[in-house]
Amino acid sequence: MEFQEAKDKFISTWGALGTTWGINKAMAQIHALLFISPDPLSMEDIMEDLGISRGNTSMNLRNLIEWGIVHKVNLQGERKEYFSSEKDVTELARQVAKERSRREIEPSIKVLNEVSKIKSDGTAKTEEFIKKTKELYDLADTANSMLLKMVNQEHNWVTKTVIKLFK
Amino acid sequence: MEFQEAKDKFISTWGALGTTWGINKAMAQIHALLFISPDPLSMEDIMEDLGISRGNTSMNLRNLIEWGIVHKVNLQGERKEYFSSEKDVTELARQVAKERSRREIEPSIKVLNEVSKIKSDGTAKTEEFIKKTKELYDLADTANSMLLKMVNQEHNWVTKTVIKLFK
């Protein structure tokens, strides 16, 4: 396989994988491109390489920067901004997990907690409802705090401890 | 809060959460409804309660059954089929993880492995590409086998061991 073919394949696979994890295609592809590039790239470079519009590139770069995955580089003597992603890929995973916890999981946990507090009228349906939603609340809350602990650990801690446990 | 309000809130929250995890809204809501119902429900019951069409109900019930989360119940003397979900919710989580691994993660890992095998022509870009994709392959492969091990354990093993580690 040629480099160019491998590169295209990698970028499109990464993009497809991203969309199933709450990262849109363009965002994942920009990340993929920067991730394998030895040098920083300009917005122009990225647009051209991926064949996406200026607006799309701009918005998704901003997101990646907000997520701490990509950062701006100013090359000396150049007006243009360049971008690079020298961060470890686990940083991306960490960030994705954090975002999803904050945006989706935590609000849901709050609702579970709320609804599990209705008082029973003694009927089977309310009893069952309270029992099940409580169960779910406990599970979700535990899983979420696990996730956050993992996410906030040093990279190597997770790798060493958890891998040892499973491999 | 009244039971009906809590129920609606729970179902819509569960539906919203599902859509961000690769389960469509109707599928997640059907699961939610069955999950809190003390008795099996018919297709008619489900359609009516959630206000969704017959076709939608049928297709999503079939999916839930395929995933092993919901199953058919034949009540004595009744022609109609009934459905229930008496399984633990961790079974759902397990199933979701399994499906995603099979359908998304594993094919991606295969691609990573392929593309990381191109031979270097000595340029910085091919060197970087090979290095990064190999790194990614190792990470993804390790993470995936961890996931599968967790998923295939008994429910209590995960709960006990992992929670102990983090709590």
Next chain:
DNA sequence: ATAAACTTTCATATATTATTGAAAGTTCGA
């Protein structure tokens, strides 16, 4: 073998989400 009771399928409609690109905004050097 027939028909009533029920379920599934799938072409079409609807809703959701991502992308474009031109206009507005910003920054910087002269």
Next chain:
DNA sequence: TCGAACTTTCAATAATATATGAAAGTTTAT
């Protein structure tokens, strides 16, 4: 302060994913 070089915004559009419902299919009792 001006204007060239560049970036961001956002309304319009395109692409994608979901839902509908009528028709086709299946099962069962007689």
